[in-house]
Amino acid sequence: MGLEFLDVFEQWADSYDESVGGNNREYKAVFAGYEQILEAVTALSKGNVVEFGVGTGNLTKKLLDSGLKVTGIEPSVPMRGIAEAKLGTKAKILDGDFLHFPEIINVDTIVSTYAFHHLTNVEKDEAIAKYGKLLSKGGRIVFADTMFESVEDYNNAIVKAREQGFHNLAKDLETEYYTTIPILKSILENSGFTVSFNRCNHFVWLMKGEKR
Template identity: 50%
Template sequence: MGREFIDMFDEWAETYDDTVTGQDPQYKEVFDKYNEILQAVADAADGYTLEFGVGTGNLSEKLLAKGLDVTGIEPSKEMREHASRKFPQLQLVDGDFLSFPVPGHEVSAIVSTWAFHHLTDEEKEQAISAYAKLLSKGGKIIFADTVFSGAEGRSKLIQEEQDKGHDRLVKDLTTEYYTTMQVLRNIFQTHGFHVTFKQMNRFVYLITAEKA
């Protein structure tokens, strides 16, 4: 998952939970309906689950509460330490979307929230190709992330945030690797997935891809 962003993740670890609960005005809309979105991802997961980009463990909590066997994968040492303190029962390893310990058995679900955009489009395809080999038939990839409807939608959303003076959010939207629904749809379909997109807030879509 974009190891070039590790320093940012480490720095964000202390304030991440404050940000996702709406205490940072610049990111309030990005994390609108945060708990509802996490629950939607957890509800769609079954069986042995890999979670990428665990962060401070908020999705992990919901997966564990469902009784799932979960392996959490997180590249940030600071984030891992926060998640481990909160949920010592969570199996947590150092890794990212492209480099992680491969489990010795089939995976039923691969989940992630607010993280897949840290990969370039080429890296996203590499990741989906690898996951297709890990997942059992009918297995699912369930991601919640910011996705643009297209080039026009990207420009419009960024301009609206510039007009609000949300400089940090605009920097994120223009320097991280946010993609479009069509690009993601093509990647998933190329690797044998049926994919759907459900808009959850102004920025975030629930992306559900099922292996044929």
């Protein structure tokens, strides 16, 4: 799961919930409508759910509260600790990442928020191929993540972040592996998924892939 960014997850652990709540001006647009984004992912989930990149457990809690069975995967020890403290005995969070994780069976839905961009496009392709083997016909992948309609839109986002003085955001956009919708659409279709995208805010799109 782009473990080269693990130190970033550790740095974000203590301040992540404050940031998603809109208290970090630099990332406010990235997390606009955060609660609604989590609710949209939850609404599209069914059956036995695997969540990659649990983080501090915000989506996990919504999934569990809706009555779904959830197995979480999270590589960051501090993030995992915060999530387990938040969720209590309901938590089942395993050490792992998008590509390397314990054996899981009977998976109906695979979900993630704000994390898939830590994989290169090659790694994204590898991950989706793995999930295609885990899911039966009608199984779903539901991701909410920053992505762009085109390379031009991606480059414009970096320029705008710099102009606004959002240097950390600009650095994130330049160094992490944000992809475009056409590339992600092609990756999912090549692994046997029907895919749709819906915009959530200026940065984040909700992607649903259903296995044919």
